[in-house]
Amino acid sequence: MRVLEQSDEHLILDRAAGTVELRRRNLRRVHRDVFSVNELAQDGIMVQADEGAYLIALKLISRSDPLPMRSYYQSGRTVRAGAEAARKWLASDPLKA
Structure with missing residues (x-):
């Protein structure tokens, strides 16, 4: 049996x-x-870390706990780069100002 799981x-x-x-x-x-x-x-795009692995989470005013983007952590710079790109978008967004 072979199971293919894609997310x-x-x-x-x-x-x-x-x-x-x-x-x-x-x-x-x-x-x-x-x-x-x-x-x-204010700090709505977070990077949560666990032993060298990272995930992006949204910090919402209406929730006490951040909402993670994934259910698992990833290693590498991709997560941090993605979070930084989202932060830059928010900083330049006139709707958020």
């Missing part, structure tokens, strides 16, 4: 709609969490 996570920053969407897809379904840009806390 796909996207953080969608929509300037025109003023939304941040966290979309997770696996073989069975697509799960979407959509928030207003204004729901993000």
Whole structure:
């Protein structure tokens, strides 16, 4: 028996709609969490670390715990680079100002 498990996570920053969407897809379904840009806390894009591995999480005003983008940590610079790109987008976004 061979099991193929694919997952796909996207953080969608929509300037025109003023939304941040966290979309997770696996073989069975697509799960979407959509928030207003204004729901993000001041430090809304976080990088959580655990023994040299990282994940992006959204810090929302309405939630006490951050909402992780993935269910697992990753190593490498990709996670930190993605978080930095999202932070730059937010900093330049007139809707968030």
